[in-house]
Amino acid sequence: MNRRQRNKIVPNIWIIAAKRSDTAHNYFALYAIDWRRGARLSWEGWTRYEDFLQFRVPLKRKVAGRANSSQPAAKIAKKALYLQLNEAQYEELEQLFYQPFSRKRWKVFMKEHTRKEVDWDCCFLLTLEDYLYLDHQIHSEVKPVKWEDITELHPGRFVLVEAIKASSNNQLRQLEDMSVIQDYDDPQKAWSGYKEMHKLHPSRELYVFHTSRSDVEVVEEFFSGVRQRT
Template sequence: MNRRQRNKIVPNIWIIAAKRSNTAHNYFALYAMDWRRGARLSWEGWKRYEDLLQFHVPIKRKVAGRASSSQPAAKIAKKALFLHLNETQYEELEQLFYQPFSKKRWKVFMKEHTYKEEA
């Protein structure tokens, strides 16, 4: 792998987090993580899921570069993990997101909070 390839951000995991508050208003955030390079990106602030889907996610082609491309969030939502979190769980996600990467802590968090359908 050359230097240019190492500098690219290639998100491996996309997470859409819906924070439920006591006032019944949802708050949506989109997270992208690149495990290999230790990169992470986040976009937040949507009150409606439809508004999130219309957002074009800007991804830089290189960490230090100026060129960027975009991808619609609706396309990303198909492969993203969707988490329904309360305020406490959302704070835990925020703390985990901004700490140094630990795959073990992420696995535990995702296992606890990923919705699984009962068969």
């Protein structure tokens, strides 16, 4: 690697960290890591995921340079590793970010906070495209909750939820266990959040409900036939 290459910043690992406490909403931060050169960048301060997706991420092309380029956060989110952390885990991530760069410590941290079936030792030897494919398959570890618990934690709110455990019977989808991704006071913002999340993760079973509902049974609809062009 020559001097010019050493001065470049080329992030190849992106991390979206969502910190959540018992009394506060999500707090989002974005981390960019140049694994080869050990360079790191971070941005933080969002309390709503849809606000984060509207952000354009400025990137320095050189370590000590002034020239910047930018990328939309919505595009970065498609390849980012998503970590849902409590306050202690988030503090551990912050300390890791400001310490001298260590591939070993970063690998240990990411391995501890993602699903165990991913072989991270092998993952870092893959091409960037292969890494991003594996990275996209990883979901953060979440604690499933019942609808009754969600209504108590988020009274009078619209909630964007992911179904963790569900079953179908007589064209009714019954959601048993869920995780709350975000809560809202505005239904339009809730649906905007749903559309953005569905665009990024089309295979995940997502719903928007108001917590005034007593149950969350969903009628399954199936289309059969030919649509006529208009």
